[in-house]
Each structure stands twice: as C-alpha cells, then as structure tokens.
Amino acid sequence: MTAAQPVTAPASQDHVRVSRSRHRLVPVLAGLASLGVLVVFGALPYIVFSGTTNLLVNVFILMAMATMWNLLAGYAGLVSVGQQAFIGLGAYFVLILAMHGTNPFLALPLAAVGCGVIGLPVWWIVSRLRSGYFAIATWVVASVCEALIIRFPSLGGGTGAPLPGLGSLEPTLLTAYTYWVSLAVLVVVLAAAYLILRSRVGLVLTAIRDDEIGARSVGARVWRARQFVFVVAAIGCGAAGGLLIISQLNVQPTSAFAVQWSAEMIFVTIIGGIGTIEGPILGTILFFVLQENLSSYGAWYLIVLGLVAIAVAIWARRGLWGLIADRWNIRVFPVGYYLWLEGQGRPSLRRPLRGAPSGGPPAGNLPAGNQPPGNLPAGGSGAAEAAGAADPADG
C-alpha cells in the first residue's frame, strides 16, 4: 500500500551512471591544457620584461589570497575579514627566519606552516562565534597581531624592516626566482583548493554551504571541516604574506596587516564569483586589468571596486563566473558530478532553479531526495550537477 507516487524513480539502479566530467576525454584534455598553461607561464621570465613579471607576482599573490578566502566564505561559510593577520604574520616569519640566516625562499614554506600552526589556537578562539561576531573577532585578532608585532624593535617596530638575505642575487635573477616561486605558490594553492573540494572534506564543505543543519544531521563533522579550512587558509595567506615581503624586499606593519588585503580579496572573489574556484581567478584578472587602466585614479579603484562588489553581492550573487558558467554551462574545475540516465546520450543537467519553477521537476531528472543508492559517494548529493557554481550558504 503506497501513497500516490508523485514522481517516477528510475526502474533500476543499473541505469544510472555518475561521472566527474561530461566526456571521457575531458580530464585528459584538461590535464594537457593545464600543463600547457603552466609551461607558458613558466617561460615568461625569458620572454617578457621584469615589469610584467612583477605585476604577475602581485596577480598571483592576490589570486592565492582570494582562493583561500573563497574556500573560507564560499564553502565553509566563514566570513573572515581578518586574513591579513596571517598575511602579516607570514611576512614577519620570513623576516625573522631571514634575520637568522635562512634564505628567504626556503623560509617561505616554513613561514606558511608557522601560520598554519598559529591558526589552530586562533580557530579555537574564533570558532565559538557565528557570522558577524566571527568576522569582528577575526578583525580584532589581526589588529592584536599588528599591535603585538609593533612592540618588537628588533623587527623594526612601527616603521618596518628590510628583508636581508637576498642582496647577493643579481636583480633579474631575483625577479625571475620571485616570479617562479609565486607561480609555484599559486599552483599549489589552486591545486589544494581543487583537491580539497573533490575530496570527502569538500563534500562536507559543500553540504555545509548548502544546509548546515542538514549536514550536521547526517553526521558531517562540521567543526572539523571548518577547522581544516581555516588552517589551510592560514597557511595559504601566510605564504602570500611571505611572497609579499620577498617581492617588496621590506615589510611595514601597517601595510602588511592592513584590512585592505581583506577588502581586495573579498571584493575580487565576490565580483568574480563566490563559491567557485574559477571565480577568484576571474575576479583577480579583472581587478588587475582595471587597475592597470585606472591606475592614475588613486584610491578610486577601491571605491569603484567596493561599489561594484556591493552591487554584485546583491544583484548578481554568483558573480561574473556564475553568469558565464550558467550561460554557457561550462566548468573549468570539475568539482561536481554529472548524472547519466541510461538511454540519454548527454547528461541530464539540472539548471539551478531561480525562483519557483513553473511545474513539477524537470523531465528526466531525479527529484531531490530520491537518490539511487550505492552509486554515489557517501554523503554526496545526487543532483545532476552538484557543487561548482551553486549559491554560497547564507550565514
């Protein structure tokens, strides 16, 4: 005795297939393409002038920061406006190590890890708070870090200090090394973000992003996942801070710990598209294109950026990449799943519904909640297109 069946589930589990990409060849092609891009970028110091590579260093740094912030806010639901704490700490860790004789380039990974270690007690403090209070707490933490660093005259106090240890390098070589190291950091950061989102943790994060209470109720270890992301973001931002001091060859507390960093990474991510890996990349590119063209306008760029970010946050929440991905249905980083119903050559793509749909579930799709068991990874959502470019969690 069953109730009237509202929808028809597929007749047999055997007729459903799950894959990561639209076509078998896609991962191979994508891998080759990524390698090609990497080779091109790697060769740039031999091709272009140092002005360009220096600019690209700044691009890579911001892109790495934005990717980290996107993981925090777009997936883990943690809106931090205090990442500059780790940026500054990363820079100062490199400074401290360099002052004790370590090559700054070698000090960089150590500094990043050091920031990750600091991230643990910081997480313990701020994790008790939610949304707005969490944000304020991260801001206060950054402010406290700055205030503490300033008290050490050996680190330059309030005026900052130069970075020792790189003076012996020839300038063009220094520029090239700095460029390659920052490219490497960016690749590692992007790869880390990509792998995390494809992993079990990524599934938990996506679940949290979509419905935190629901995620908890199926046993997802929310606190742990968030802690993991927070520490990863601390490491990432610490590396970015290390890159900063290396590229600038000096550090000043007010600029290393400036809230402007948070402003930039937040705005860039929102405009590019929060909740996607491609978004921060696109946003950073856009930012630098604009900055190069509007550089004569001084602080205006932050004003314009801020206003655009506000507008995007309210009216185009999925950002630029969200608009592109929806329009042309493309994903560069496949972190979601495609569901194939047997008998249909192309996957049944469910377009994210905006507002109320006109009728029942779109034909050919499985309705939410009716999952064919066994085919899908534990805890995953079986919708035709998961993760990728969906909306970030609200609060």
Next chain:
Amino acid sequence: MSWVNAIIQGILIGGLYALFACGLSLMFGVMKVINLAHGDLAVVAGYLAVGVIAVTHIPAVWSFILVVPIFAVAGYVLQRTLIQASLNRGVLTTLLVTFGLSVVIENALLQFSSANSHSLGIGHLVSDSFSIGPQISIAYLLVAIFVVAVVVLLGLQYFLSLSRHGRLIRAVADDREAAQLSGVDYRHIFGIAAGIAFATVALAGIAWGMVSAFAPTTGTDTLLLFAFEAVVIGGLGSLWGTLAGGIILGVAQQIGAQINSADQFLAGQLVFLLLLVIRPQGLTGQQSTT
C-alpha cells in the same frame, strides 16, 4: 591617586563608548544586521559637522542640531534600500555589503579629504576642568558628554518601553513574521530603528570629534572596535548592559594606559577577545548571540 583619576576618566569616556555602541546594538537586536560600517558612519558625521560649521559658522557644540537629523533620515533611507536588499539575500550578503560600505566610505573620505586628522574645535571647553582634591581633575566636557550619553540612553529606553513605535520595534525584533501577521510593515520599522541607530552614532561621532580627533580610517581602526567591544562586554538586548560595557571598556583602557601608555588600546582588545571566548553573550545577554 592617579588611579582614581584614571578610573573616573574611564567611566566618563565609557558613556561615550556606550553611545557608540547603542546604535550597533539596536541594529543587531532588531534587524540582525552587524553593521561593519558603523564606525565609519561616526567619522562621516564628524566630517559633516566640520563642513556644516564651515558653512553656517555655528559653534561646534551646536553642530549636532543639523547633523543628527540628516543622519537619521540617511539611516532610514539606507536601510529601506541597500540594507533591506542585502537582508533579503541573507546574512552573508549583508555582512559583505556593510563591509563593502565601510571600505568605500573610508576611501571616499581619503579621496575627498586627506589622510590628516580633524577635530571639532570647541576652544577652551576642551580643557576646562574642575578638581576634586589635589590629584583628581575632571574635564567639564567629559562630564557633559557622559550626561548626554546617559540621557540619550534613558530616552531610548523610554521610547522602546512606552511608545507605540517602540513597542512595534520590540515586537519586530522578537518575531518578524508574527509582527507581519499583526499588520506591521517590518521594513518601515527596520527603517526607524536604523534611523535611530544612525542618529545616535552621529551624535557619538561629533562628541568624539570634540574629545579626540578623527581621520578617514579612525572608523575601523578605533571606533568600530570600541563599539563592538562595549556591546559584547555588556551584552546585547540591554541598553544598560551597553552602558556597563562601555564603562568597563573605558576603565580597562585607562588602567592599561596607567600601566603602559602604548598599551591602552591593546588592553581593551585583549579584554574583548577574552570575553568573546568565555562569555560571548556578554554580561547581560541571553545565551544565543546569533
């Protein structure tokens, strides 16, 4: 005995901090909006006062007569438009929008003014003081500001408790949907609450301009954190809690200054972090702060 002096100073300045904080507390209590641009609004009020004084040549102490109503209206409008639009999209969006506003305001101030600090010159009133005994010297200005702050808080308390709109504000804060079912247009009520919050922060900003100085970044460097610290220490939902929080913050800072003048603000921030950890709902708040 300079400790006693410091404590008294702390209490008096605490009144000002409470005035900063009550707008923040109101906006969160009613609309669940954490306005990250709150401190910057105070700075804008200060700049506006400077401009008003330059144009109308009224004495600085009376500048609030023009600035506060302007801010009240601006608050209502901003709430009905931008902030309501963000609220409809969720908590994340609202946080990001207020953060964006904060950055935009600061950089706009930097663009149009300079990075220099300003203050509202009120002449000899700043330093006029009276003495109690040989070591305690209290500035009239500080006492005046404290009195104003307490009066405003009292007035706000009365408004919320006894007036019809105060009742509607409390109802909407308790349960927005139930208020709608009783015929209340909650967006209008939100607007009123925002107008009140903006008015109080404008008053606080002007007072701050008399006691101290403000620069484009003072909003986020200093004022926002003070306001939050007062709210968190004192607890949400109670104006008297906010007053207590402001006073505690002021006293903590003055004691910190007695120990080491460079650590004045750090002391306050550490107390804030400590309280955030052990008792996020503050002295008077209920368990849930979200």
Next chain:
Amino acid sequence: MSSPDQPAADQVKERTGTPLLEVRALTAHHGQLRALTDVSLSVFPGDVYAIIGANGAGKSTLLRTIAGLHRPTTGSILLDGADVTGQRPERRLAAGIAMVPEGRRLFGSLTVEENLQVGSSYARPGPWNIERVYELFSWMRDRRGQRAAQLSGGEQQSVAIGRALVANPRVLLLDELSLGLAPLIVRRIYGTLPGLLAAGVTVLLVEQDVSQALRVATRIHCLLEGATTLEGPPEGVSPQRIESAYFGLAGVAGVAGPGGGSPPHQEPPS
C-alpha cells in the same frame, strides 16, 4: 466543490454565492520541493473549515500562503471576490485575514497586554478589542502585565488568538492550535470557538488531531502530500474514508487499515 470520493451525495448541499475566502488551484513550492498541488477550497461566512492531514501534507504551507507569508507558484486567493494573492501579509490583515501562527509565536519580551496592543495597532473597525478579549479569556486581565514568554502553552495560545482577534478579522486562520498542548487545554481552547463564531468571525483551521477537528468542523478538507484527497461536510463521512484520505490508502472504503480488521482509530495528536 467536488472531491475524489463523494460521500453520500444526497447529503452534500451545494454551496452557492460568493465565498468569503476562496483558494483556486493553488500550487506552492519550498525551493524545489512541491508542497501544494492544485489545491482549491471555498470558505463561506460562518464556516468552521478544518484542514486535516499528516505531517508534511502541506497544511501549514496552505495557511501561510493564504496569510501571505508564502508566495504561491500558481493559483489565486480571493477574499470576498477580491484577489489578494499578491498582497503582503500586512495588507491582508487590513483586508480581513488574520492568522494565529503555528507554535503561538508571541512576542516573548512583551507583556500580554503589549502583545494585544500590537495586535490592535492596525486593527480594522469591529466588535473586538482588548477589553473583549479579556472577557473571552477571564484569566488574562489579571495577568496582563506578565511577560508573554513566561506563560504556559495554553495561556500563550489564548493570547495568540486574542492578538489576532483584536484586529477584527473576517477570516481567522488557526494553525495547529493543539500543538504541544495537553488534550484538556486543547478542548478548552476549542471551546472558545463558538464565542468567536457568534461574533461573526469565520474560521479556517489546520489541525493534526482529526477527532478534535471533526468535533468542531462544519467542513473538512484533507490533504495528502500537497493534494486534496477529501473535501466536504463531516457528517456522513466514515472513519474509514477519512483514514484512507489521511494516509492515502488505495482501495475501496471498508478495506482494513493498518489495524487489520479492528475498528479504525483516529490519528492521535503528535
């Protein structure tokens, strides 16, 4: 109105004229989940119209949509012939629809009297005011200075009803009055219903306790997974018929329910 299985047809009186409240082909979603499918009903003045159904059947969604808290996907809601589908809840109160929401939803930090005062802030003209609510619930006057959060469940329910009443609605929506209350209290609260009707208020209520609903209703409407399975006057509807409509049991009336051949029982309040 037609229903899938018409109870004894000769007992159904055709209801004519303009209904006070009419719902036409209402479909509503919660995100991608369809909560209501093509639901229609008509409430006439003086009705006690009861909507019954299991958890998740869409009863509260229906009421919330009528009250304006939920936007329907398609369909319309008419009050006295006028389309109110696009109106915000505040406007609907002014038009004459007041709801007592599920779970009471009083303003906890306000006193009893303040709750009623808020309710009367945008009241329509009519016989109901705070004084009359105090007459209806005799205990309330002495406790009017008490904070609403400190009241018991039954007391809160009374205040919630009073808060909706003072707005002088034409149609009073009651959502799950019995939720979380002892049966005795529930009966006492439902006992006030005749007083409301006598004063000209029409009632549309949602109730999970079917026996309670049947005791007061002049018309019942059963929902199952968002669709109508039964609609009509309660007289002459067999318990088996209700049970099959409630649970969606396929088959002819008289087929045994989960209890086998034993006398069917009604769904106990949850």
